[in-house]
Amino acid sequence: MLLPLHVMNSLRSPLIRQQTFYLKQILESLLVTIVLAISVNAQPNPSGIIRGIVTTIDGAPAQGIAVSLRNTSKGTIANANGSFEFRNMPAGVYIVEFSLIGYETSTAGAVITEDNPTADLAVRLDFSSRKLDEVIITSGGNRFARKESDDVSKMPISNMENPQVYTVVSKELMKEQIVTDYNSAFKNVPGAGIAEIRNQGRTTSISRGFATPQLVRNGVGSFTYSSVDPANLERIEVIKGPSATLFGSTLSSFGGLFNRVTKKPFDAFKGEVSFSAGSWDLNRLTLDINTPLNEDKSALVRVNTAMHSERSFQDAGFARNFLIAPSFSYAVNDRLTLLLDVEFSGYKATSPMRVTPSARGTARSVTELGLPYKLSFANNTINYSGQQYNIYGQIKYKLSPQWTSQTIVSRTRSSADGNVVGLTILTDSTLRQTVTNQDYPYYGTNFQQNFIGDFRLGPLRNRIVAGIDVYTLRATRNDAMVNMPALNLKKPGNAYNNFNLAKVSPLFATPAFTNFVSFNERTYSAYASDVLNVTDRLLLMASLRIDRYSNLGTYFPSADSTAGAFRQTALSPKFGIVYQIVKDEISLFGNYMNGFSNVSGSDFFGNTFKPNQANQFEGGIKLDYSFVTATFSYYDISVTNVTRDDPDHVNFSIQDGTQVSKGFEAELIANPAPGLNIVAGFTYNDSKYTKSNENIQGYRPTTAGPPRMANLWVSYRLVKGAAKGLGAGFGGIYGSESFQTNTKTFTFTIPSYTVLDASVFYDKPRYRIGLKADNLTNEKYWSYRLAAQNPLRVTGSITFKF
Template sequence: MKKKLNKLYNINLSKSLIIFIAAIFYTNIAYSQSNTGTISGRMILKDNEYTQGATVKITSLNKITTTDSDGAYEFENLPFGTYIVDIRLSGYEPAEASVRIDESNTKVTLHFELVYTSHKLEEIVITEGGNRFARKESEEVSKMDLKNMENPQVYTVVSKELMKEQLITDYNSVFKNVPGAGISEIRNQGRSSNISRGFPTPQLVRNGVSSFTYNAIDPANLERIEVIKGPSATLFGSTISSFGGLFNRVTKKPYDYFQGEVSYSAGDWDLNRFTADINAPLNSTKTALFRINTALHSERSFQDAGFNKSFFIAPSISYKVNDRLTLLIDAEMSQSNATSPTRLAPFSGPTATVTSITEMQIPYNLSFANNRVNYSGQQYNIYAQAKYIISDEWTSQTIVSRTRSSAEGYTMAMVILSDERIRQAVTSQENPYYGTDIQQNFNGDFKIGKLRNRVIVGLDYYSLRTTRNNATVNLPPMNYKNPGEAYNNLTEDRIKPLFASARFTNFVSNNERTYSAYVSDVLNITERLILMAGVRLDRYYNKGVYFPNLDSLAGNYNQTAFSPRFGAVYQIINQKVSVFGNYMNGFNNVSGSDFLGNTFKPNQANQIEGGFKFDFNKISATLSYYNINVTNITRDDVENPDFQIQDGTQLSKGFELELIANPIRGLNIIAGYTFNESKYTKANENILGLRPTTAGSPRTANLWASYRLTRSAAAGLGFGVGAIYGSEYYQTNTATFKFSIPSYTVLDASIFYDQPKYRIGLKVDNISNEKYWSYRLAAQNPTRVTGNITFKF
């Protein structure tokens, strides 16, 4: 009986404890619910449009979110109290507000209106939602405050958010996201170029001015890359832009709060990469700001030989002297040691039977190089800027850019002598480049009557000087299919004696200066109808090639060129849908004269283009058709074989499509497709009517789609898939011989987990192990796995 009573007592006691605990639990829930609240609202731009991807923070609670495609944000279950809510978006002035949550105010609505700023680009951290890749507003593209929908020119922006998501560890991989860019052509010293509208376009522009970086570029300091399409000499000059456009590297700038991150990436072929990005105000008033980016990088080739090691550092500081004057200076400096990139010339003699790189059957994993045969590189870029607010309508911008790039050591090229034999040619060189660009710009934004004018008036001085001291030796030929012991002939010990008897040539290969003046006006006829007109005047001096041993100067000449541009935009739906058209001009200086002694004129490229732009919250797109006609091309003078005449022409036309979409929350898509038809319309008989080999693939496509969870326990987890495609193109294309490079389709994939304090990522490039080649017939990377961990603070 006693046991039964004890058992009943225990049961009742257990029930009582459960009821008591449950009561406490539900009381706590009720208490917590009654002592918490929410803060929600929208972010609005000054034109009353919503935008997505803005970072919203409550620092005291370590909470962070981003605005969605409707510009909305929300914080839930916040304890009673007073909080500072901070909101930031790249290119806009940050904003903050103080709010209080209490019994009488549990649901707080807080809207923000942000105003565009030309003084700084704020660092942002995106952890969820929003169209993260759709930020296209930039002052560098037109050297003025002009929105994408108001601009009659086409351009693409690759943001640092996209680079981070794709685990970009080398600069050239960025161009997978640029419609029509193709496979990067990497040259000696690591410098590279890509295709734009059928024309090779080198990497010569940094923050809107000349930056002759002839070494490899590290992506650690990139805020974004702006790809400006079409001849752009009017605002940027002929020395840094091609007839197809230009690539502008926009670097990271200081901002007014402390933040930083350190990151480590590792992958196949001994990839080790450490980067750091630290930003901090230097004083309590936040008028002096400092930022530093650095990278330590090393990796080897997937082939038997080849490597790249580099150290990069980029400090920058800005100082707001007063409400009118702001100073900025930044620098990029690097040291590198690497083997020469592959450079292979096919056999095109009368007995040639191999007409493609695949038919050639050169072993994909053999480099025909040696790690002891390498070079050292050094480069610095110094950029100084002074911005002064003259009045409410006028601003002054003074820029000084200084660059030095050099390479010392051995570079190598390979020549195919027959359908089976190859010869290596090694160059010993000392080759520094010195560049200077000084610009003075005046920007005006004013009205004449009811017509708004946005004007830039500028002066530009540019100089480039290059010296060379080099010699080249040839090694004995070998069978490239079965090289045997001859493969080991390329060693430092064996080539040094060859240079002992080689002739070194010391000469000044470039010594040129350009003095320019330009003006451009964007005129609002109505709020929706916008006209643009501009012109540039260039006076170019080329002092020619100087050989000091002979005290001889050759090829010196002077030229003057005009470069006009016109454009029109009509916004069918204001800031949403616009139709545009433009006339753009570019030019290249040409030395020499014809048989009659007439000095050659600059090449001229004239583009006519039209298309549509769309910019909605969930989708933005650009569709355009262009026609570029190049004149004043030199060709052989049949009647005077030792001379040339200047009546050649070339045509490049096609259409481009770029799409950036956020169809559902968490899903982001960026895609592009291009078609380009290029041909010589008046030229030597051997190439007349044919596509230039430097024009790249006629058809290209690119895609990147990523999805991340945004509202669950696994928020921040995501994955991405990507692809690039290029149709068949030619390394040699003449009436008598053609050597082709096959089409390619390369697939990539990634998975990542992104949180406010850290990020973990894994990327697989070239999943299908596709074999593909660049224009220089360099074999590209097979399947590669890269992992990354980033700590944020």
């Protein structure tokens, strides 16, 4: 007879648990003795394999777990995938032990015979990934190397099985570096460069020579028109290469995409509150609280909040924002799980500096221009306000042991209203300020239905995702622009003080505000992707997407007219191959990936344009071996169907342009000694227009960033002794010379940069204290929009954990 759950729980006394443990040991030892006695005269088979995957109770890979074979000297550590393997095992019965400091050892049995020489294990441990993180942080391990993701391929395949390249920036790394703003996290992404911050705080970074905006959250569309607060980030996933096959053209660039993965509830009461203060009046308070809502822990809630304020290092400029981000999950039963994830934030700030150089002067670089580094040419009264909400709902239903249904709805509103400022260089000595007053809200919806399978057809294992995707985006715009009188850019004098809201506001009485619908688009897609295990080491991937794009055009209410409406259909294939030289440790991979971008208009003869197409071929090697996780790859991206000026028909375009972007990428995450962790990356990118307008043909695109970039972070913490948890970090970023303008008639360069950072910290189970110095050498460097970057900045942080 089965007892009720509350009665069973009451019987679980320490004495009973101890007796059960001893009984389990006796039975396991008896089983080993019997099987060894039966097989004592058998010839050993030295070719057997014991392998498996270890996960936590919430399904995360249990990286860093010690795995050993009882009564032998064999032992290993589960890698970033939670995988382990023992080779050359004679036939017999083995007890596999799984241990982690501070927890009881778990065991599993494995049997190897001549008929079945491979034993596959799937072990789930009785603690959460959050608890595993805490143990790894205090005991060492390659704690920045956990790359496993359900979003990258929309199915559960490991990094070593995936023919695509991606980088993960974890919350642990962001904590160690005291990341208080979203853009600082990208210092850890090979090839991302200095963020291009647009008027309302939204961010664009570089991926493989292409400007890539922030449009993806938890694997689906979430258009963000204002800044992103990092307080609710579990990790940032940077997926490299054209990724339209699984994510569509509206969310990914030809270089890839950035996926923000938010924090989710887990099955224990935990929390932390953190305060950071630093240079330029930085004050930041964050709170993270997680708790089960009922006794059986089927209902969980987690809330993250942040309040942030700081001013610019320049004479004017500020940012103030808040974030509230609750997340709820409910396991209805062992098959059905519901998740609701919400973010709401408000933002008030001055717009970031953006400078447009002039070909009429003699200056050909930002250093030659001599714009004073600490002058903003702005005013704090001229600012804007932003607001955004992101609502993410997910229903997961286990249809069978092999199939899962995943239904996702994402809704977003992101807006900015107020005044933004731009600077235009007129001559070597003068500039003009331009102010745009606007109200600009975006409304986005993404519905996605996926069916995810893991099954066998004969001896072949198939992991497949098939889905449909509907994405809509609409934006209305009401704005006007005014120009201010020219002033001396090096010695502005009293004219500098005449730029304020009281002087600027009356100027908007003259120009008419333009009211129009600037974005109104719909995308309807279906896709499928299959990863086939030909053998346990050879994997093939084949994927295809069909995409129907409908742009309803720009609508002008004053004339009741619409311009630029069009529709296009595109196919996007993707293929990959992986061969694991050493199972789960060394993989050779290659891929063909496709991306596309919808194009409006037609040529002189009335032929409508087709989507731009990007085709990538890539090959490389991945390592997850011992203390090293690394990826080395070479890629070649060819872009076709690019429009260019029609040489025979003025004011018309033809669609035969081409562009190429190719290069090498390397990423290394290592733990060569207990407590020592290294994150490093290097990229080389060669981009150019191969067939285009004469003025840019053969030239590097300005949005491609520096051809060479590198990043490094090395940290060491004591893992033993009275000072355990005390550590320090050092690293930096490098970028070679790049271009703000690069044409046959005018070139304007941005110099190379080397920025060095350092930190010290003391991390204990109940608290954490940290001190970080960014830009130790006061390096002067600029973004693509010629925004001066921060000089030396010192930030201190204290965190209490409960």
